[in-house]
Amino acid sequence: MPPALTAQEIRRVARTTIATLAGQGLESCLFGSAACAIYGMTHRVPNDVDLVVLEDSLDPEEIKDMIVSANNNFYLVPAANPRNTYNVLWYYLPRNRRCKVDILTPGLLSIPDIPPENVVRVDQFQDIPVTPLLPLLLLKLRGWTDHMEDPRRWMQEKASVDEEDIDELLELAVDDYDVHLDDESDWLPNWFIEEARERVDEYVQAWPDSEDYWSQLGF
Structure with missing residues (x-):
């Protein structure tokens, strides 16, 4: 079994995904446990990356397709349950490893609209926008x-x-x-x-x- 992802690798995937989205004209911010770690949570290392795209007119599946088309380090895998119609987005990492990337939009999971000016940049990680x-x-x-x-x-x-x-x-x-x-x-x-x-x-x-x-x- 491949070793667990490091905090540095999680941040690398977050930066790459954010930059890829920006290249498509989409603003985003880090969410979930990876964002918690940016704020200083230390009791565990996140095992994936969750991003909120600050645009509710696009479906997450459309956004995933855009990411894969723009950067060949990303790829899609059908959901494990065949009854689910969504694809899972993954990012290739060295040594035959990978990191899952979840794409969310306002309205899903009770996520409110986040004005771009309210997105936070923590001092030591200024290049990673995070959810307030x-x-x-x-x-x-x-x-x-x-x-x-x-x-x-x-x-x-x-x-x-x-x-x-x-x-x-x-x-x-x-x-x-x-x-x-x-x-x-x-x-x-x-x-x-x-x-x-x-x-x-x-x-x-x-x-x-x-x-x-x-x-x-x-x-």
Whole structure:
């Protein structure tokens, strides 16, 4: 089995995908665990790259096709489940390895529209635009509730990884980045904030020690 991907390789794939999209006139920002790592999450190394393309008029499958056409280091593989019609995007890495790249657009998984001017560039990784920290945390929280409610055991088991991510992101948001809901409410939609409040209540019920951090964020 090939060795696990390194943080440097994850960043390399992210940079290449972002640059390839930019060459097609599409702005994007890093999302998911790879974005969490850019902000300083250290308890694990991400194993894939998630990107939000800041354009909701294109289907993710169209965008994947554009990427593959523009850069031959990318390739598509049909979904493992034949009932699914989407393709999985992969990036070739040396030594017969590869990295999965997920392409998302606003509206999927409750991702809000992200104005380009709100995209963040963290000091040491200025060339990698990332999703703003508060919505990144709240979308990670959505992943936790989805996994908790999923009837499949293997999906429920992902919730413990989500909890570690959320706890570290909470500390980073409050202690390192001074994030507060009031500073984001001018662009985050009301539906997104209301959904988040419900999930925060659920998380606090499960993990009461997190309540103070959520309170400091404005919840």
